[in-house]
Amino acid sequence: MPSVQTERSEALAAAAGSAEKRAYVRSVFSQIAPRYDLLNHLLSLSIDKRWRRRAVAALRWDRDPSGVYVDLCAGTMDVANELARKPGFRGIVLGTDFAEPMLRAGREKIAARPVAPMVADAVELPLRTGTAAGAIVAFGARNLENLDAGLTEAFRVLRDGATFVILEFSMPRVPVVRSLYRLYFHYVLPALGRLVSRHPTAYRYLPASVDSFPNEEELARRMTRAGFVNVRVTRLSFGIAAIHAGERRDTGATR
Template sequence: MFAGIAARYDLLNHLLSGNTDRRWRRLVVERLRSSLGAHTRTLDVACGTGDLALALAEGSETSVTGLDFCRPMLELAARKAETRGRALPFIEGDALHLPFADATFDVVTIAFGLRNLASVEAGLREFWRVLRPGGTLAVLEFSRPNVPGFRALFQFYFTRVLPRVGGLVSGSRGAYEYLPDSVSRFPDQKRLAALLREIGFAQVEYRNLTGGIAALHTATRPA
């Protein structure tokens, strides 16, 4: 599915969100800034076309690796990095079986990827494994709007308008019907925070973005 929409993925992200996706990714970098010093290593899981990996690399001194299992997405990410004069490693791999030793990274990020994994819990446990003790996880993901009137309006847009526009522009309506479906099955802000705590993460916090359309969760693997 992701290979089928890769070529139009960035365009549709910016179009369907009115460029809000760019602001959300910048907020991830801001939130993590104190953890992204020189000599730190960051893994961006499910990096897609590389927007968050590049925002992290351009907004801090950390060394960033992007990982995704979809080769067309990775090829676009590598090309984008090259045009910006950045030589980031973009690696093909499965988020549920990361090709890294335990405790390799200081920071692990995932943007709009966790929802797509066959098991959210198994993914979080795998991120825990590759984080060093004391390391930080950041999850940017669609969530539940928390303002009642706005929620109904957004649901109309998300389930009726977005699949049509996404389908027309990408040629794959299924992928843009899958988006609201997958969000409705994904844990909301509080449940995701609770799951992170159950797994053993500490300092679990989240911030609602744009009225809860998305949420940014951060958590630490205890030292």
């Protein structure tokens, strides 16, 4: 049986992007899947629901309500559900994730919705180039072993003019809010998370992965480097989370 110290080191190494990150992330989410939704809403006091609504609005799906939309790293499909339930939405949402138990845990909420769960890696989507009317990833980008490969893959599947949205944790800038938040994120959340999820490291990995994720400016730069234009950032709840949105615009030359 691995010691607590070994488990901690595994979580921290995974957060830092070691070669084992993909396997670690997939195994953690597969294990915590049945309690993921409960923990999400509990640990964020349900603010996460509001953040997802804002992120879906940033997708500007109303420009093409009949299109194919991709929810990357969909997990239990809260985002896919949020989009599919919108009055006027007539398209389809592909809820893609590489941890099948996460998709299974969200099955009931999308039962009567135009959502198709799909087991797929975000860096290798089984979709043709230029087919999606929009793509969104909520709290998934930080988990990718290779962020740039994920951005490039999202760009590939989008069609000209389509929007890509990233909702991810960030860091408050006001020092006192930042200190309080770090206290909660690094001490209270891992303890509560461990108790409810019964997973030894999942909720230690969460703050560590946020710490090692690019800041807002850097993420915007990386999106631009992947080909997205008009990249804009919206800070949420004192900067605890942020929405990045950008567009694919073809200039004539195909990538």
